[in-house]
Amino acid sequence: MAITTRQQEGFTMPELEYMAQCEDITIVPLHRMERLELMRALMLKRSNRCRIVAPEWLSYEHLHNLCKREDQPDSMFTKLPFHYLEIAQILLTNAEDDLIDSQGVRRLIQDLREVRQSKTREGLRMLNPLQLQMDNLSIAEINEIRPLFAHSFDMLRRLDELAGSSDVSRQQSQNMFADQSYSEFDDTFSSSYLNPE
Amino acid sequence: MLGDEAFRLAKEAKDITSAHIPVYNEEQVRLVTQETRYLWTRIEEMIASLNSNNKTTGATAEGSQLNTNGQTSLYILTAGRNKRCLLAYHHRRMEFLRSLLWSIHLAPSLVPPTLSQRLSPEEQNFSREYARLNSAYRDAVEDQLCPNDSLDWTANGELPPRDMFIEVRVVRDCGEIVTESGVVNLHVGTQHYLRRSDIEHLLTIGYLEHTNAV
Amino acid sequence: MCAWVNERNAPELLEYEGTTLENLMELVDFQNQRIQSQPAVIANILKMDVDRVKYLVRSYLRTRLAKIEKYALHYTREPRYRDRLSQSELDYAKGFVALEEKHMRRSFLDQLPPHLRALDETTTNGLEMVPKPDVDSAVFCRVRTTVGEFQFDASEDPILMKRTNIFITRYSIIRDLLEDGKVELI
Numbered sequence: 001m002a003i004t005t006r007q008q009e010g011f012t013m014p015e016l017e018y019m020a021q022c023e024d025i026t027i028v029p030l031h032r033m034e035r036l037e038l039m040r041a042l043m044l045k046r047s048n049r050c051r052i053v054a055p056e057w058l059s060y061e062h063l064h065n066l067c068k069r070e071d072q073p074d075s076m077f078t079k080l081p082f083h084y085l086e087i088a089q090i091l092l093t094n095a096e097d098d099l100i101d102s103q104g105v106r107r108l109i110q111d112l113r114e115v116r117q118s119k120t121r122e123g124l125r126m127l128n129p130l131q132l133q134m135d136n137l138s139i140a141e142i143n144e145i146r147p148l149f150a151h152s153f154d155m156l157r158r159l160d161e162l163a164g165s166s167d168v169s170r171q172q173s174q175n176m177f178a179d180q181s182y183s184e185f186d187d188t189f190s191s192s193y194l195n196p197e
Numbered sequence: 198m199l200g201d202e203a204f205r206l207a208k209e210a211k212d213i214t215s216a217h218i219p220v221y222n223e224e225q226v227r228l229v230t231q232e233t234r235y236l237w238t239r240i241e242e243m244i245a246s247l248n249s250n251n252k253t254t255g256a257t258a259e260g261s262q263l264n265t266n267g268q269t270s271l272y273i274l275t276a277g278r279n280k281r282c283l284l285a286y287h288h289r290r291m292e293f294l295r296s297l298l299w300s301i302h303l304a305p306s307l308v309p310p311t312l313s314q315r316l317s318p319e320e321q322n323f324s325r326e327y328a329r330l331n332s333a334y335r336d337a338v339e340d341q342l343c344p345n346d347s348l349d350w351t352a353n354g355e356l357p358p359r360d361m362f363i364e365v366r367v368v369r370d371c372g373e374i375v376t377e378s379g380v381v382n383l384h385v386g387t388q389h390y391l392r393r394s395d396i397e398h399l400l401t402i403g404y405l406e407h408t409n410a411v
Numbered sequence: 412m413c414a415w416v417n418e419r420n421a422p423e424l425l426e427y428e429g430t431t432l433e434n435l436m437e438l439v440d441f442q443n444q445r446i447q448s449q450p451a452v453i454a455n456i457l458k459m460d461v462d463r464v465k466y467l468v469r470s471y472l473r474t475r476l477a478k479i480e481k482y483a484l485h486y487t488r489e490p491r492y493r494d495r496l497s498q499s500e501l502d503y504a505k506g507f508v509a510l511e512e513k514h515m516r517r518s519f520l521d522q523l524p525p526h527l528r529a530l531d532e533t534t535t536n537g538l539e540m541v542p543k544p545d546v547d548s549a550v551f552c553r554v555r556t557t558v559g560e561f562q563f564d565a566s567e568d569p570i571l572m573k574r575t576n577i578f579i580t581r582y583s584i585i586r587d588l589l590e591d592g593k594v595e596l597i
Contacts, residue, residue: 001480012356017359018359018466039459131580135576135577150549226518227522234524237523317518319517327510330507334476341499342468346440358466
């Protein structure tokens with residue numbers, strides 16, 4: 001087929017990394033700082049023309065705090081860049097020497113990812129045939145759960161249609177992951193990630 | 198039993214995976230079409246006899262008429278089901294063919310002989326015409342969008358362009374490769390930091406593996 | 412990029428982004444002309460740009476072809492969808508319908524009784540044979556501009572849809588929001 005079956009079900013990891021490379025990142029070219037797209041930074045980095053400044057969220061301390069918050073019972077998903085996994089992967093592979101404690105960072109990214117995975121699995125139990133809010137999930141995480149969630153959702157929908165539009169009480173369960181603290185995004189997030197200076 | 202032949206065909210359609218296609222089962226297709234034609238002749242006979250019965254005897258033979266009615270609907274349903282199985286079987290095979298063709302740059306001549314043996318003459322014909330349909334489309338699009346350039350229309354669709362280095366471990370000896378930065382010896386067990394585009398093909402066929410993938 | 416991601420995730424065919432494609436490819440043409448006269452470093456960057464754009468255009472068009480093949484008969488028949496196809500896509504869809512029919516006919520339809528040879532009949536138990544996209548299937552979407560209170564279902568309380576919120580829901584529910592650019596599929 002014109003695109004593969006896998007692509008009809010979602011995106012491939014290379015495709016996600018492709019998208020992620022449009023995100024901006026800070027580099028130090030020759031003593032002064034600049035912001036440019038990740039793909040450009042990587043090209044400069046490869047030819048030793050710059051050093052990449054790790055985004056603030058990609059530091060041991062920040063990730064450590066996120067892991068702790070993420071691990072609290074009944075917590076929301078914490079805020080991370082939409083492409084955090086891909087950016088972390090790209091930087092850990094291509095600019096490891098620009099990261100402080102890259103081994104620790106790598107381990108924490110893995111931990112964070114696992115905690116969040118188990119949370120999404122809980123989310124599956126709250127799935128209903130109408131809608132479920134899942135704020136702050138990253139695109140790689142969505143892509144990972146897409147086949148399972150989409151199939152379950154469609155199945156629930158068909159069951160619902162069979163049962164007639166019986167009003168099962170779904171209301172209270174459906175917004176467990178609703179992000180109440182939207183303004184926090186602009187405060188902690190944009191300031192740390194988008195303007196690291 | 199009625200419809201068994203079609204069931205066998207449907208089962209074969211299910212056995213098609215992205216990596217495997219069984220030989221085109223011409224005999225089974227023939228058996229199913231034959232059964233369907235037989236059923237249809239019987240259906241037409243029954244309808245004809247019902248009509249004439251109605252005219253001559255009125256409602257006297259009600260019992261046998263009900264019986265015939267039941268028989269007729271069973272035959273009609275089976276004939277319809279047979280057709281759906283035939284459609285599904287051919288449809289599934291066409292899907293396989295299209296995937297295959299895209300993976301070999303829409304060039305029917307590149308179908309490996311082991312596979313082309315499993316295709317019916319009609320399917321081989323379909324492959325050629327599908328490739329033609331696609332090149333007509335590609336030409337039209339390229340004329341319109343990029344008359345001076347090509348879109349590399351059939352390039353691997355799952356791999357966006359990347360200009361990045363990755364760390365790889367050598368799983369099987371690959372000998373020496375020439376990269377932008379010089380000659381590299383890819384000896385089993387060694388690790389290298391290489392430009393992805395230089396070794397992508399070796400990754401795909403499993404001679405190298407990507408280390409530290411998150 | 413957004414059009415590509417939306418197209419990949421939507422169960423039905425979306426509006427053809429002809430103007431966007433033309434602009435993108437004009438840019439490619441311009442960059443291609445510049446590449447020759449640039450030093451290697453810059454040329455590399457430009458080449459990368461060109462390759463990235465080409466991938467995007469190619470994958471977008473191929474995503475649409477895959478969808479067109481899946482529901483070719485339906486898309487060529489319904490005016491609503493026919494208007495969403497480019498001329499080349501419409502030709503492709505028609506060609507594909509003809510090709511598929513010819514293959515089925517020669518492989519077995521011609522061997523069936525004349526009454527059973529149609530490809531678009533409705534069977535006795537009401538099953539339609541022309542496949543259609545399921546517009547109620549599940550999609551993930553992210554809010555681009557705050558929508559406010561939004562009713563997912565007539566019998567439910569409205570839910571606040573703010574920028575960056577993410578939902579999994581039925582495609583049909585957010586279709587209008589998608590067309591208005593208020594949400595994007597992810």
